[in-house]
Amino acid sequence: MKKIIFAFFTATILFTSCSSDDSSSDDGMDPPSDPILLKSLIVTYDDGSTYTSNYTYSGNRLYG
Numbered sequence: 001m002k003k004i005i006f007a008f009f010t011a012t013i014l015f016t017s018c019s020s021d022d023s024s025s026d027d028g029m030d031p032p033s034d035p036i037l038l039k040s041l042i043v044t045y046d047d048g049s050t051y052t053s054n055y056t057y058s059g060n061r062l063y064g
């Protein structure tokens with residue numbers, strides 16, 4: 001009897017874990033519709049000096 005109950009619970013867990021999920025929850029895997037593009041990068045060194053790099057884009061591609 002214990003083996004039958006164990007087999008039933010094992011089968012229930014197996015079929016539950018293998019079921020498909022058709023919900024459209026946002027899990028972060030979809031690409032963003034409007035990408036965030038870096039405009040400038042400012043690096044501050046220990047001595048207080050800074051270095052700034054400015055970036056320009058053509059659409060979503062970095063312009064050269």
